Amino acid sequence: MSTHPIEQIKRFKNDITRFMMMYKFALDQLETKIEILKEEFQYLHDYNPIEHTKSRLKSPESIMNKIGRKGCDFTFPSIKAHIKDIAGLRITCSFISDIYRIFDMLRNQRDLTIVEVKDYIENPKPNGYQSFHMIVEIPVYMSDRQEAVCVEIQIRTIAMDFWASLEHKIFYKYNEAVPARLLRELKEAADSATALDRKMERLHKEIESIKEEQAEDEVESFRRFIIDNQQFSIPGALLEMLGDGLETARIEEAAYEEAADGADASANVVAAAEANIEAVDEAAVAANIEAAAEAAYRKK
Helix, strand or coil, X not given: CCCCXXXXXXXXXXXXXXXXXXXXXXXXXXXXXXXXXXXHHHHHHCCCCEEEEEEEECCHHHHHHHHHHHCCCCCHHXXXXXXXXXXXXXXXXXXXXXXXXXXXHHXXXXXXXXXXXXXXXXXXCCCCCCCEEEEEEEEEECCCCEEEEEEEEEEEEHHHHHHHHHHHHHHHHCCCCCCHHHHHHHHHHHHHHHHHHHHHHHHHHHHHHHHHHHHHHXXXXXXXXXXXXXXXXXXXXXXXXXXXXXXXXXXXXXXXXXXXXXXXXXXXXXXXHXXXXXXXXXXXXXXXXXXXXXXXXXXX
C-alpha cells in the first residue's frame, strides 16, 4: 500500500529539517570552540588574534542546485558525501600570521578532523583572491545517533575579506560576465591589499619585538638597585632565597588565617555554651521561685 502524498511531504519536511539542524548544531559547537580558544589566547598572551566571526548555512534550494550541477543523487547520504560546505564559518584576523596561528589551534583539537586544506594565501587564485580554506569534521550528537558533520572554515585578514566582498558584489551585479577592465582593476586591488597586509605584518612584528625588549628590561631592572649613584646587581642566589622566603611567608600566612578561623569557631562554640548555661540557670531560678510561691499558697 503506497503512502499518501501528504504523508510523504510531511516525512520529507521532517527529514530535511533534522538534516539542516545537524549542520546548525555543528556550527554552534564550532563557534563555541572558537570563542573558548579566543578567550584562552587573550588570557595567556594578552592578545586576541580573531577580529570577528560569521557563520552561514546554505539554503535547501542552493543545496539542490549544487547537487544538480554535480550530477549526484538527490538523497541525504549523497548530499552529505558530496557537498562539504553546507555549513560555513568565516574567521577574520588582523594579520597574516594570525591565520596560521588559528589553524594550528584548530589542528590541535582532538575532536576535530582536518579533511581538506587549501591555502590561497601561499597560492592565490588568478583573479587575486586570497584566503585560507579548510574542511573540518566535527561530531554532532543527535537524540538517536552520532553524526560526523563537515564544516568549511575560511580564515582571512580584514583586507582579504574586504576584497572578497567587493569581488562577490561585482560578479553578482554583472551576472558573472564582468568587463575585462573591472577584472584588471580587481586584480590591482588584490595586489594592493596584499602589499597592505605585508606592511601591517612587518609593523606588528616590530611592535611585538619592542614589547619583548621592554619585558626583558623590566626583569633586568628588578634585579638591580642603586645606592649613592652606584649600581649593584642582586645575586641570583639571593633572589632564590627571597623567592623561597616569600613562599614560606605565604604558607605561614595561610596557616595563621586557618588557625584564626579555628580560634573564631572555638570562641563561637564557647559563647554558645555559656549562653546555654545562663539559659539553664535562669530556668532553674524561675522553677525555684514558682515552687516557693506554690508552697506559700498551700500554707495559707
